[in-house]
Amino acid sequence: MSNSKTVFSELIQSRRSVRKYEQNIEFDHQVVGRSLELATLSPNSSNMQLWEFHRIISEDKREQLAEICMGQNAAKTASELVAFVVTPYKWKSRAEINAAHIRQAFDGREDATAKRALKYYEKLIPFIYNNDRFGFFGIGRKIFSYFLGQRKPMVREVSKSDIRVCLHKSSSLAAMTFMTAMQAEGYDTCPMEGFDSQRAKKLLGLPKQAEITMIVSCGKRAADGIYSDRHRVAHQDVIFNH
Protein backbone atom coordinates (compact mmCIF):
# COMPACT_ATOMS: atom_id res chain seq x y z
CA MET A 1 0.00 0.00 0.00
CA SER A 2 1.42 3.40 -0.89
CA ASN A 3 1.51 6.23 1.62
CA SER A 4 2.57 9.83 1.11
CA LYS A 5 6.15 9.01 2.11
CA THR A 6 6.58 6.37 -0.59
CA VAL A 7 4.69 8.47 -3.16
CA PHE A 8 7.05 11.39 -2.58
CA SER A 9 10.08 9.12 -2.64
CA GLU A 10 8.92 7.57 -5.94
CA LEU A 11 8.40 11.02 -7.44
CA ILE A 12 11.92 12.10 -6.57
CA GLN A 13 13.39 8.79 -7.75
CA SER A 14 11.57 8.83 -11.07
CA ARG A 15 12.23 12.48 -12.00
CA ARG A 16 14.96 12.65 -14.61
CA SER A 17 16.21 15.40 -16.84
CA VAL A 18 14.60 14.42 -20.12
CA ARG A 19 16.40 15.43 -23.30
CA LYS A 20 13.90 14.13 -25.84
CA TYR A 21 10.12 14.29 -25.58
CA GLU A 22 7.46 12.39 -27.50
CA GLN A 23 6.06 14.27 -30.50
CA ASN A 24 2.43 14.60 -31.64
CA ILE A 25 0.98 13.76 -28.24
CA GLU A 26 -1.91 15.37 -26.39
CA PHE A 27 -0.10 17.71 -24.00
CA ASP A 28 -2.33 19.14 -21.30
CA HIS A 29 -1.09 22.73 -20.94
CA GLN A 30 -3.36 23.20 -17.91
CA VAL A 31 -1.00 20.95 -15.94
CA VAL A 32 1.75 23.55 -16.42
CA GLY A 33 -0.59 26.24 -15.11
CA ARG A 34 -1.49 24.18 -12.05
CA SER A 35 2.13 23.26 -11.38
CA LEU A 36 3.17 26.92 -11.58
CA GLU A 37 0.45 27.85 -9.10
CA LEU A 38 1.98 25.29 -6.72
CA ALA A 39 5.44 26.72 -7.47
CA THR A 40 4.30 30.12 -6.16
CA LEU A 41 3.91 28.44 -2.74
CA SER A 42 7.64 27.68 -2.59
CA PRO A 43 9.67 29.14 0.24
CA ASN A 44 11.33 32.37 -0.84
CA SER A 45 13.59 34.93 0.75
CA SER A 46 11.63 37.31 3.04
CA ASN A 47 8.50 36.34 1.10
CA MET A 48 9.45 39.04 -1.40
CA GLN A 49 8.36 36.83 -4.32
CA LEU A 50 10.72 38.58 -6.71
CA TRP A 51 10.05 36.04 -9.41
CA GLU A 52 8.03 35.64 -12.58
CA PHE A 53 7.20 32.53 -14.56
CA HIS A 54 7.03 33.00 -18.32
CA ARG A 55 5.27 30.29 -20.29
CA ILE A 56 6.33 29.75 -23.88
CA ILE A 57 3.42 27.95 -25.48
CA SER A 58 3.07 28.97 -29.14
CA GLU A 59 4.93 26.85 -31.68
CA ASP A 60 6.57 29.89 -33.21
CA LYS A 61 8.00 31.17 -29.89
CA ARG A 62 9.01 27.64 -28.81
CA GLU A 63 11.01 27.22 -32.00
CA GLN A 64 12.73 30.56 -31.51
CA LEU A 65 13.52 29.78 -27.88
CA ALA A 66 14.83 26.31 -28.75
CA GLU A 67 17.39 27.98 -31.04
CA ILE A 68 18.30 30.35 -28.20
CA CYS A 69 18.76 27.25 -25.99
CA MET A 70 21.62 26.34 -28.32
CA GLY A 71 19.37 23.99 -30.30
CA GLN A 72 19.27 21.49 -27.42
CA ASN A 73 16.93 18.55 -28.03
CA ALA A 74 15.42 19.09 -24.59
CA ALA A 75 14.17 22.45 -25.87
CA LYS A 76 13.51 21.55 -29.51
CA THR A 77 11.21 18.61 -28.70
CA ALA A 78 9.40 20.22 -25.74
CA SER A 79 5.64 20.74 -25.71
CA GLU A 80 6.03 23.88 -23.58
CA LEU A 81 8.89 25.81 -21.98
CA VAL A 82 8.87 27.87 -18.81
CA ALA A 83 11.39 30.60 -17.99
CA PHE A 84 12.00 31.21 -14.28
CA VAL A 85 12.83 34.89 -13.96
CA VAL A 86 13.97 37.12 -11.10
CA THR A 87 12.77 40.71 -10.84
CA PRO A 88 14.97 42.63 -8.36
CA TYR A 89 13.48 45.97 -9.48
CA LYS A 90 10.09 45.08 -7.94
CA TRP A 91 11.46 45.11 -4.39
CA LYS A 92 9.68 48.31 -3.31
CA SER A 93 6.17 47.17 -4.16
CA ARG A 94 6.79 43.71 -2.70
CA ALA A 95 8.08 45.22 0.56
CA GLU A 96 4.94 47.40 0.71
CA ILE A 97 2.68 44.38 0.14
CA ASN A 98 4.43 42.50 2.96
CA ALA A 99 4.25 45.51 5.31
CA ALA A 100 0.52 45.93 4.57
CA HIS A 101 -0.03 42.23 5.24
CA ILE A 102 1.73 42.52 8.60
CA ARG A 103 -0.24 45.62 9.53
CA GLN A 104 -3.45 43.74 8.82
CA ALA A 105 -2.28 40.60 10.66
CA PHE A 106 -1.30 42.60 13.76
CA ASP A 107 -4.52 44.63 13.53
CA GLY A 108 -3.39 47.89 15.14
CA ARG A 109 -1.11 46.24 17.72
CA GLU A 110 1.86 48.40 18.63
CA ASP A 111 3.88 46.04 20.83
CA ALA A 112 7.53 45.18 20.27
CA THR A 113 6.81 42.13 18.05
CA ALA A 114 4.53 44.12 15.73
CA LYS A 115 7.03 46.98 15.54
CA ARG A 116 9.90 44.61 14.81
CA ALA A 117 7.97 42.87 12.02
CA LEU A 118 7.08 46.19 10.39
CA LYS A 119 10.59 47.53 10.78
CA TYR A 120 11.83 44.51 8.84
CA TYR A 121 9.90 45.49 5.69
CA GLU A 122 10.00 49.26 6.16
CA LYS A 123 13.63 49.71 7.18
CA LEU A 124 15.81 46.60 6.78
CA ILE A 125 14.51 45.39 3.41
CA PRO A 126 14.85 48.86 1.79
CA PHE A 127 18.35 49.08 3.29
CA ILE A 128 19.37 45.75 1.72
CA TYR A 129 17.50 45.95 -1.60
CA ASN A 130 18.09 49.56 -2.54
CA ASN A 131 20.91 49.41 -5.06
CA ASP A 132 22.50 51.98 -7.31
CA ARG A 133 23.58 51.02 -10.81
CA PHE A 134 27.21 50.37 -9.91
CA GLY A 135 26.66 48.52 -6.64
CA PHE A 136 28.32 51.22 -4.47
CA PHE A 137 25.50 50.99 -1.87
CA GLY A 138 26.24 47.28 -1.62
CA ILE A 139 29.94 47.89 -1.03
CA GLY A 140 28.95 50.28 1.77
CA ARG A 141 26.73 47.61 3.31
CA LYS A 142 29.52 45.04 3.00
CA ILE A 143 31.88 47.29 4.99
CA PHE A 144 29.13 48.00 7.54
CA SER A 145 28.46 44.28 7.93
CA TYR A 146 32.19 43.53 8.26
CA PHE A 147 32.59 45.93 11.19
CA LEU A 148 29.35 44.90 12.93
CA GLY A 149 30.34 41.27 12.39
CA GLN A 150 33.50 41.73 14.45
CA ARG A 151 31.46 41.72 17.65
CA LYS A 152 28.39 39.60 16.90
CA PRO A 153 26.96 37.27 14.22
CA MET A 154 26.03 39.28 11.14
CA VAL A 155 24.66 38.44 7.72
CA ARG A 156 27.58 38.97 5.32
CA GLU A 157 25.79 38.56 1.97
CA VAL A 158 24.58 42.13 1.51
CA SER A 159 26.17 43.33 -1.73
CA LYS A 160 24.28 43.80 -4.99
CA SER A 161 25.66 40.50 -6.35
CA ASP A 162 24.76 38.74 -3.07
CA ILE A 163 21.16 39.87 -3.58
CA ARG A 164 21.22 38.35 -7.08
CA VAL A 165 22.28 35.01 -5.61
CA CYS A 166 19.55 35.29 -2.99
CA LEU A 167 16.87 35.85 -5.67
CA HIS A 168 18.12 32.98 -7.82
CA LYS A 169 18.02 30.65 -4.79
CA SER A 170 14.31 31.37 -4.30
CA SER A 171 13.56 31.09 -8.01
CA SER A 172 15.39 27.72 -8.13
CA LEU A 173 13.26 26.42 -5.28
CA ALA A 174 10.17 27.42 -7.28
CA ALA A 175 11.58 25.56 -10.29
CA MET A 176 12.06 22.44 -8.18
CA THR A 177 8.49 22.61 -6.86
CA PHE A 178 7.33 23.05 -10.44
CA MET A 179 9.28 20.06 -11.74
CA THR A 180 8.04 17.86 -8.90
CA ALA A 181 4.44 18.95 -9.50
CA MET A 182 4.78 18.18 -13.22
CA GLN A 183 6.20 14.76 -12.35
CA ALA A 184 3.25 14.12 -10.03
CA GLU A 185 0.90 14.70 -12.99
CA GLY A 186 2.81 12.31 -15.25
CA TYR A 187 4.88 14.82 -17.23
CA ASP A 188 8.64 15.27 -17.54
CA THR A 189 10.94 18.25 -17.45
CA CYS A 190 14.51 19.37 -18.01
CA PRO A 191 16.04 22.40 -16.27
CA MET A 192 18.38 24.31 -18.58
CA GLU A 193 20.94 27.04 -18.11
CA GLY A 194 22.45 26.48 -21.53
CA PHE A 195 20.88 29.43 -23.35
CA ASP A 196 21.73 32.88 -24.64
CA SER A 197 20.32 35.06 -21.86
CA GLN A 198 20.36 38.26 -23.95
CA ARG A 199 18.37 36.77 -26.80
CA ALA A 200 16.01 34.94 -24.41
CA LYS A 201 15.23 38.16 -22.54
CA LYS A 202 14.58 39.96 -25.80
CA LEU A 203 12.21 37.23 -27.01
CA LEU A 204 10.25 37.38 -23.75
CA GLY A 205 10.25 41.19 -23.65
CA LEU A 206 11.98 41.26 -20.26
CA PRO A 207 13.55 44.47 -18.93
CA LYS A 208 17.33 44.80 -18.63
CA GLN A 209 17.35 44.26 -14.85
CA ALA A 210 15.42 40.97 -15.03
CA GLU A 211 17.47 37.77 -15.07
CA ILE A 212 16.52 34.28 -16.15
CA THR A 213 17.42 31.67 -13.51
CA MET A 214 16.72 28.74 -15.79
CA ILE A 215 14.41 27.58 -18.54
CA VAL A 216 12.50 24.37 -17.85
CA SER A 217 11.30 22.34 -20.80
CA CYS A 218 8.21 20.17 -20.42
CA GLY A 219 6.74 17.19 -22.21
CA LYS A 220 6.28 13.42 -22.12
CA ARG A 221 9.54 11.51 -22.15
CA ALA A 222 10.34 9.65 -25.39
CA ALA A 223 11.48 6.03 -25.09
CA ASP A 224 15.06 7.21 -25.75
CA GLY A 225 14.60 10.51 -23.90
CA ILE A 226 17.00 9.78 -21.04
CA TYR A 227 20.58 9.77 -22.16
CA SER A 228 22.31 7.82 -19.40
CA ASP A 229 21.80 5.96 -16.14
CA ARG A 230 21.50 8.18 -13.16
CA HIS A 231 24.66 8.52 -11.15
CA ARG A 232 25.54 10.42 -7.99
CA VAL A 233 28.69 10.55 -5.86
CA ALA A 234 28.60 8.48 -2.65
CA HIS A 235 26.39 9.82 0.15
CA GLN A 236 29.35 9.95 2.55
CA ASP A 237 31.08 12.38 0.18
CA VAL A 238 28.28 14.93 0.42
CA ILE A 239 26.32 14.29 3.62
CA PHE A 240 28.14 15.28 6.83
CA ASN A 241 27.03 15.08 10.43
CA HIS A 242 28.28 17.69 12.93
Ligand SMILES: Cc1cc2nc3c(=O)[nH]c(=O)nc-3n(C[C@H](O)[C@H](O)[C@H](O)COP(=O)(O)O)c2cc1C
Ligand atom coordinates in the same frame (compact mmCIF):
# COMPACT_ATOMS: atom_id res chain seq x y z
C1 LIG B 1 20.74 24.81 -12.95
C2 LIG B 1 20.73 23.63 -13.88
C3 LIG B 1 21.04 23.83 -15.22
C4 LIG B 1 21.00 22.75 -16.11
N1 LIG B 1 21.23 23.00 -17.44
C5 LIG B 1 21.06 21.98 -18.32
C6 LIG B 1 21.13 22.23 -19.71
O1 LIG B 1 21.33 23.35 -20.18
N2 LIG B 1 20.96 21.19 -20.55
C7 LIG B 1 20.69 19.93 -20.11
O2 LIG B 1 20.54 19.03 -20.95
N3 LIG B 1 20.61 19.66 -18.79
C8 LIG B 1 20.77 20.65 -17.89
N4 LIG B 1 20.62 20.41 -16.53
C9 LIG B 1 20.28 19.06 -16.07
C10 LIG B 1 21.45 18.37 -15.39
O3 LIG B 1 22.42 18.01 -16.34
C11 LIG B 1 20.89 17.15 -14.63
O4 LIG B 1 20.03 17.60 -13.62
C12 LIG B 1 21.99 16.29 -14.02
O5 LIG B 1 22.80 15.73 -15.02
C13 LIG B 1 21.43 15.18 -13.15
O6 LIG B 1 20.54 14.36 -13.89
P1 LIG B 1 19.02 14.12 -13.44
O7 LIG B 1 18.35 15.47 -13.38
O8 LIG B 1 18.41 13.25 -14.52
O9 LIG B 1 19.02 13.45 -12.11
C14 LIG B 1 20.68 21.46 -15.63
C15 LIG B 1 20.36 21.29 -14.28
C16 LIG B 1 20.37 22.36 -13.43
C17 LIG B 1 19.97 22.15 -11.99
